[in-house]
Amino acid sequence: MNDKIKQIAGRSLQNKPISRDDALYLMQIDGDAVYDLFYWANQIRLRYFGHSVKACSIVSAKQGQCTEDCSFCSQSSRYHTDIEEFPLIDTNRILDVAKCAEQAGSNSIGIVTSGYSIGNSDDLDKICRTIKTVVTDTCIHPHGSFGILTKEMAESLVKCGLKRLNHNLETSERFFPNICSTHTFTDRINTICAAKEVGLEICSGAIFGIGEGLEDRIDLAFTLKNLDVDVVPLNFLHPVSGTPLESGIPLSPMEALKIISVFRFVLPDKEIKIAGGREKKLRDLQSWMFYAGANSTMIGNYLTTKGRKVEDDLEMIKDLHLELQTS
Numbered sequence: 001m002n003d004k005i006k007q008i009a010g011r012s013l014q015n016k017p018i019s020r021d022d023a024l025y026l027m028q029i030d031g032d033a034v035y036d037l038f039y040w041a042n043q044i045r046l047r048y049f050g051h052s053v054k055a056c057s058i059v060s061a062k063q064g065q066c067t068e069d070c071s072f073c074s075q076s077s078r079y080h081t082d083i084e085e086f087p088l089i090d091t092n093r094i095l096d097v098a099k100c101a102e103q104a105g106s107n108s109i110g111i112v113t114s115g116y117s118i119g120n121s122d123d124l125d126k127i128c129r130t131i132k133t134v135v136t137d138t139c140i141h142p143h144g145s146f147g148i149l150t151k152e153m154a155e156s157l158v159k160c161g162l163k164r165l166n167h168n169l170e171t172s173e174r175f176f177p178n179i180c181s182t183h184t185f186t187d188r189i190n191t192i193c194a195a196k197e198v199g200l201e202i203c204s205g206a207i208f209g210i211g212e213g214l215e216d217r218i219d220l221a222f223t224l225k226n227l228d229v230d231v232v233p234l235n236f237l238h239p240v241s242g243t244p245l246e247s248g249i250p251l252s253p254m255e256a257l258k259i260i261s262v263f264r265f266v267l268p269d270k271e272i273k274i275a276g277g278r279e280k281k282l283r284d285l286q287s288w289m290f291y292a293g294a295n296s297t298m299i300g301n302y303l304t305t306k307g308r309k310v311e312d313d314l315e316m317i318k319d320l321h322l323e324l325q326t327s
């Protein structure tokens, strides 16, 4: 057993902050010590969450035609991808998806719209009406991802019953200009701060395998810690033909698991959710995500790429003797 990993884990187990140097040490671990890293990340998960895990689903409510140029994203109008594009779908379709997600065991439905923001059209009003309907007609929590928001927009969403806003930082402040030139890291931070001010829970995370370095991963983990976000979704690049990152950047399953573990050490008591790209990057090691420290996962399809069958994920959770928390 690696003594240094054990000593760093001791801090996380007591919810004391670990240093940036320690996080970097963990991120650089290789060889058999990787299994010690997983062991302690799992102990930290058990300490804060026991055998309970969460699952959530998303619905792509408006797709494509985005003015922004995020280099990993198939929804930017600057890239020639073959995704289906559509304007904001109506309330009943979102309600149907919410009911299916509820039946499948999800405790929330994330309503996701493409684009810089929903502020320049009547989309915000439509979204507010849809959130009210989901609150009235289901027991599932409505969450959402609507691009850049002002405090006033966030306030309108809260009044309708939105509980949680997803707004990913994607990567470190240093690396962000390499993946997006049309808005800034600060724009994203400002949206998170506006949402926090009006009482929304914050779901904010990252995408890995986009060319970022180890230091960028660490910096992002600490930025999220400082922002005190509630949920940290970790995505792994699923390269889409037509985007600048279509060829993909190698990220092995073990490397992806190490990222999950280090985020667990840095953010010991936060919900760490494995999101897009896990099928592609973890391959046969998908069930290891929980033993690498995650306590939550997305199930079903992602925005423009397919996930695996919901039944397979539910069976995996059952086979691992984990309990799906549905409230």
Ligand code: SF4
Residues within 6 Å of the ligand: 066, 067, 068, 069, 070, 073, 074, 075, 076, 113, 114, 115, 116, 147
């Ligand atoms: S990640 Fe969001 S803002 Fe960036 S291109 Fe895609 S839809 Fe637009």
